[in-house]
Amino acid sequence: MDLFSNQIEPNQNLLPKDGVVNYFGPILNQPEADHYFHQLLDTIPWENDVLVMFGKRIETKRKVAWFGDKPFAYTYSNSTKRALYWTPELLELKQLTEKLTTTTYNSCLLNLYHSGEEGMGWHSDDEKELQPNGAIASLSFGAERQFVFKHKTTNEKVALVLDHGSLLVMKGETQNFWQHRLPPTKKVTSPRINLTFRTITTENLAE
Numbered sequence: 001m002d003l004f005s006n007q008i009e010p011n012q013n014l015l016p017k018d019g020v021v022n023y024f025g026p027i028l029n030q031p032e033a034d035h036y037f038h039q040l041l042d043t044i045p046w047e048n049d050v051l052v053m054f055g056k057r058i059e060t061k062r063k064v065a066w067f068g069d070k071p072f073a074y075t076y077s078n079s080t081k082r083a084l085y086w087t088p089e090l091l092e093l094k095q096l097t098e099k100l101t102t103t104t105y106n107s108c109l110l111n112l113y114h115s116g117e118e119g120m121g122w123h124s125d126d127e128k129e130l131q132p133n134g135a136i137a138s139l140s141f142g143a144e145r146q147f148v149f150k151h152k153t154t155n156e157k158v159a160l161v162l163d164h165g166s167l168l169v170m171k172g173e174t175q176n177f178w179q180h181r182l183p184p185t186k187k188v189t190s191p192r193i194n195l196t197f198r199t200i201t202t203e204n205l206a207e
């Protein structure tokens with residue numbers, strides 16, 4: 001948290017055009033955010049993510065987990081995952097996020113970055129299973145990390161720092177026009193957990 005956190009304006013659009021990104025700053029106090037961070041770190045069944053790059057199957061160091069209302073199938077970087085049912089803590093966080101963003105979500109992708117050496121490359125969250133132009137709400141816990149948007153045609157960039165216990169929302173046309181990434185950094189040595197609440201279209205129910 002910084003001295004200026006009381007100036008964070010959740011209604012301000014951080015993007016200059018072609019989408020909407022709102023940063024709410026911390027939405028939990030420090031003990032609450034610490035509680036969720038440790039609870040998620042210890043109890044989520046974290047698994048290595050698998051990417052297919054140049055036809056090769058690569059396991060990421062970053063770990064992931066996938067939860068939802070139903071056992072949705074979700075194909076992400078060529079691997080299909082099935083959603084687990086919400087834990088009580090994830091349901092609490094979903095409820096709080098829904099209240100603050102006045103939107104409902106039916107699933108959540110969780111990422112665990114063990115240190116700053118792990119990040120996520122440029123991408124848009126535009127998988128076919130996701131509701132087109134649906135809001136994506138991102139909760140961060142643990143180490144503060146930079147998050148960057150890049151416009152797909154003009155290359156304009158917008159960067160911000162995602163605080164412990166903070167909420168960020170991407171909505172409207174954001175995923176069509178912008179990519180985002182979590183840059184790796186040697187300056188951060190502690191872990192971070194990120195939760196992205198999403199809406200999956202209900203045709204994507206696993207057998």
Ligand SMILES: O=C(O)CCC(=O)C(=O)O
Pocket residue numbers: 109111120125138147162180182194196
């Ligand atoms: O870790 C983050 O803040 C972002 C994760 C992300 O972009 C994703 O899961 O699609």
Ligand SMILES: [Fe+2]
Pocket residue numbers: 123124125180
């Ligand atoms: Fe993303």
